Amino acid sequence: MRRFLCIALAGGIAALGWGSRTEAQGMAEFYRTHPLSLVIGVTAANGYDLYGRAVGRHIGKHIPGNPTVVPVNKPGAGSLTAANYIYSVAPKDGSVIGIFNRSVPVAPLLETPGALFDARKFTSLGSSGNEVSICVAWHTAVVKTWADLLTMDFIVGTAGPSADSGVYAAVMKNLLGAKLKIVSGYPGGAELEKAIETGEIDGRCGWSFDAAKASKPDWFAQKKINVLVQLGLHKSAELPTVPLIVDLGKTDEQRQILKFVFSRQEIGWPFMAPPEIPDDRKRALRQAFDETLHDPEFLDDAHKLGLDVNLISGPAVERLIDELYRTPEDVVAKVRTLIASQ
Numbered sequence: 001m002r003r004f005l006c007i008a009l010a011g012g013i014a015a016l017g018w019g020s021r022t023e024a025q026g027m028a029e030f031y032r033t034h035p036l037s038l039v040i041g042v043t044a045a046n047g048y049d050l051y052g053r054a055v056g057r058h059i060g061k062h063i064p065g066n067p068t069v070v071p072v073n074k075p076g077a078g079s080l081t082a083a084n085y086i087y088s089v090a091p092k093d094g095s096v097i098g099i100f101n102r103s104v105p106v107a108p109l110l111e112t113p114g115a116l117f118d119a120r121k122f123t124s125l126g127s128s129g130n131e132v133s134i135c136v137a138w139h140t141a142v143v144k145t146w147a148d149l150l151t152m153d154f155i156v157g158t159a160g161p162s163a164d165s166g167v168y169a170a171v172m173k174n175l176l177g178a179k180l181k182i183v184s185g186y187p188g189g190a191e192l193e194k195a196i197e198t199g200e201i202d203g204r205c206g207w208s209f210d211a212a213k214a215s216k217p218d219w220f221a222q223k224k225i226n227v228l229v230q231l232g233l234h235k236s237a238e239l240p241t242v243p244l245i246v247d248l249g250k251t252d253e254q255r256q257i258l259k260f261v262f263s264r265q266e267i268g269w270p271f272m273a274p275p276e277i278p279d280d281r282k283r284a285l286r287q288a289f290d291e292t293l294h295d296p297e298f299l300d301d302a303h304k305l306g307l308d309v310n311l312i313s314g315p316a317v318e319r320l321i322d323e324l325y326r327t328p329e330d331v332v333a334k335v336r337t338l339i340a341s342q
Helices: 002-016 021-033 047-056 077-089 164-174 189-198 209-215 217-221 252-266 279-293 296-305 314-324 329-340
Strands: 036-040 069-073 096-099 123-127 133-138 154-158 180-184 203-208 225-231 270-273
Touching: 021 279, 036 047, 036 077, 047 069, 047 096, 047 209, 047 279, 047 296, 077 096, 077 270, 123 279, 123 314, 133 164, 133 189, 133 209, 154 164, 154 189, 164 180, 164 203, 164 225, 164 252, 164 329, 189 203, 189 209, 203 209, 203 225, 209 217, 252 314, 252 329, 270 279, 279 296
Parallel strands: 036 069, 036 096, 154 180, 154 203
Antiparallel strands: 096 270, 123 270, 133 203, 133 225
16 A cells, blocks of 8 residues: 555656655645635626636645635626735635636736736636627617617626626727617626616626526527627637627727737636745646546536536636737727726
């Protein structure tokens, strides 16, 4: 038995690139005595919450020491509350990870109030997939298509000006001429969905297609909503006749702006840890995240929830963020102007 354990431990060291048995043992001891906090930057039942909790149910078994994973929702300001906490307040020892809105990484670039971090310094574990979002109208709304949006008034709700639903609606309104009235202040996706059902608002622009299908399958099955436009850099194969937002720009400048704004969809569902965590724990968390997204039990769990999974590695997410930060300043300045008026 002792020989077997030594061989298994040596294999773990080789797989993770740890420098010594002592380092591996220290890692396991740390996580045996430190629960892993999973900060979720949205309210319960939101798409980010579904992905976060699904990963949280499985990632502990892929981390040395098999820590208990404790999910906690910390919504507010389009996930900026959670991002600020992870960046500045949470321990930088590998005991805290989180998932927050894909809008967060560009918030400082857009000078969003309350974005108190440098997004390039987060420790990215990776993403559970890139994403197409949608703009939808309740079936009783007069707006049925993208063309209708250009001629008829349409009330949409948002969690706030920095959230996808706020930024995307503002760009559609101020760049492309959609006749949107934007109502802010909804705490999260569940509240937006309730407001749509009760007729308080007509729809929502900036809703993950995967999350929508997972949280409201009956809306699609019973044709309670109409999808007006796809929001991202690529179309979903399930919506072949619905226009794609980046194809609607009429000038080179408009197309450049649309590409910058909707590039965040490629970040998808970002899982992050604080900056400057120890290198060995960074490697362990990244490997655990990768293994979780290939874990048959996790994939079965995700399938039952209606969640698509397509691993994007931690380094790949960091490259995407770096690329966004290399966008020409004049383009970024125009985007700031567009979203300032909601």
